[in-house]
Amino acid sequence: CTDNEDPKKEKKSKGTSKVVCGYPLSIFFIIVNEFCERFSYYGMRAVLVLYFKYFFHWDDDMATSTYHIFVALCYLTPILGAIVADSWLGKFKTIIYLSIVYAIGQVALAVSAVHDITDKDRNGIPDSMTFHIVLSMVGLFLIALGTGGIKPCVAAFGGDQFGDHQERQRRTFFSVFYLCINGGSLLSTIITPILRAQECGIYSKQKCYSLAFGVPAALMVVALVVFIIGSGMYYKAEPQGNIMLDVCKCIGFAIKNRFKHRSKQFPKRQHWMDWSEEKYDKLLIAQIKMVLKVLFLYIPLPMFWTLFDQKGSRWTLQATNMDGNFGLLVIQPDQMQTVNPILILTLVPIMESVIYPLIKKCGLNFTPLRRMTVGMIMAAIAFVCAALVQLQIDKTLPTFPSASQSQLKLLNMGSNPVTVKLPDNDPLVLPATQASDQFFTFEAEMVSVLIGNMTKTIPLAKGRRQTLLIPSNINDINWLLTDDLTSKPQEGNNAIRFVNGMNTTVNVSTPAADFGLIESLYYSNYSQIKNGKATFTLQSGSQSCKYSRDFGFGSSYTFLIPGTLDFEGNCQESITAAEDIKPNSVHMALQIPQYFFITAGEVMFSVTGLEFSYSQAPSNMKSVLQAGWLLTNAFGNFIVLIVAELAKIPKQWAEYVLFASLLFAVCIIFSIMAYFYTYINPAEIEAQFKQKFDEDDDDKSQLQKEEVEMVKKDSIKSHKDEDDTAKQTKM
Structure with a gap:
């Protein structure tokens, strides 16, 4: 490796780190830190909504709302981190302290998922989940504070490690940094759902959320340790004061001054920010005007994030009702999120090297704001796709009874067919050891069942x-x-x-579950069986036989052991199955189109939006616009809360259509705002102001020189007059 920079060029050393292939060795620690931190964050987030639903047994709306409150906090706290780093602690100390907070939060969340007892503790006292819920909420708050607080610091801290002569290496660093973010996201969303799907615990056989959270917690500790190891190599810039505070003070003074003089006769100002000219520099005011112009365009943007972040909540819950069997590979519902980082790594280079140049060759001016508009349309189309998939899922879901209804199914345990007559239904012939194909719905509390000449009154x-x-x-x-x-x-x-239809007790077991001893003419409790092939062992006394069956996802079966079962014969053909709930039949692959459209929208909206914000921001206020950009994400997640908790739309497909419609409407508003937006070059505007200030300074200097000359002339004249007066006095 060689340094291709001009050796005669003056080189500005940043830190005490060794240089390897032209790069400071210290950035290795920063890149590893970022990879581990992103693995920790996205791995935890991938299983979070399922943790709420299946561990705490919250409904879909509660799980979704809590998930989006957490995500919103993660995008609110970067402002706090930026202020602390720039005003007091500096980037290095801010990263260290908040990473410790972050790691404590991850550990607390992992501990909150340790629940190695059943619904009752060892003394038989009902176990409320209060402790686990409180601990997990504290952990999530600390994680939001940590990950959000270090978000604006790590990338900038890495950029600080390069000298002025290493501009090319700095650009490469940011590219690798972005790849680490997506690489950590990709690996974590593959691995943590696998860990979650494991069964752990001595007293219970529940999903292993403690392990799924524990591994990200360990990675966060590793991230912190690696970052600390490189401490002696880093260049640590001292805090220079926070421009965001200056911006807020200037805006506040302009508003205060405007209202202070609203009833008096004062000259009108071209812009309301001009009311701060009495106290603040005109260049700062001009820079704030540029920022406010872009922030005004941000107003419709939260709606995009409202849709985008639901891939980790609503879409994951949607996948739980789908078939994840891809042949050689079985995909967990939360693993479908891996499609997003895979598509990002694929689409970004395709867009930059193929799609955008092709559009330019066609003579179309595909400006950044137009790209963002198309990205919003893509996200809306993604939710239309999600609604279509949900309609297909709803067709396969059983119709359960309402609070005023009862449902009844019939199972003939005998070896002879029977004819059954239910109220308001045609006579039904049940073959031997068979069940009815459906559940019958009744409004009455009692029904009369006619079998042959016998009538039975059944309470429902x-x-x-x-x-x-x-x-x-x-x-x-x-x-x-x-x-x-x-x-x-x-x-x-x-x-x-x-x-058990036999006149003797039967024990049924399988490696995944033990149904226990089933009494004669009685039934067992439900046991949970994973998808795939399961083999059951039936034993009565010294006799036993085996029964095997393949299972899909999300089904429910009642297996009848006939009274005529011959253990020495064929159990496989003798045992009959009644399908109470059909397995998931809509394949998870149908979610791929919606992930494609939402990711294409992200590439055109998010990547372009960051580029647009950077290009339209003054040199010293890029962090202000970055904070504003992150706030749009936070507000978008709050919109999900409003819809999920207040709208209470009964049909999920209708909620998807509502979100798509809202984004389409907002997209129209944004396109109109974009049409009237005039692109600027902040550097030129700043240069004009600085040139004007320099000219004013020159004029002031010239005026001061002229005043000095006048003073000198007056002084000489005064002395001459005094001498003449003295001479006259002597005379």
């Missing part, structure tokens, strides 16, 4: 699903009613139970 429970077990001897007094599921099994698992 409102808001519940039940199965009536018809014994082989219909004259038997005891007819059992089972309680069935009234919701899809969680996390794509399958809910399985067995009904």
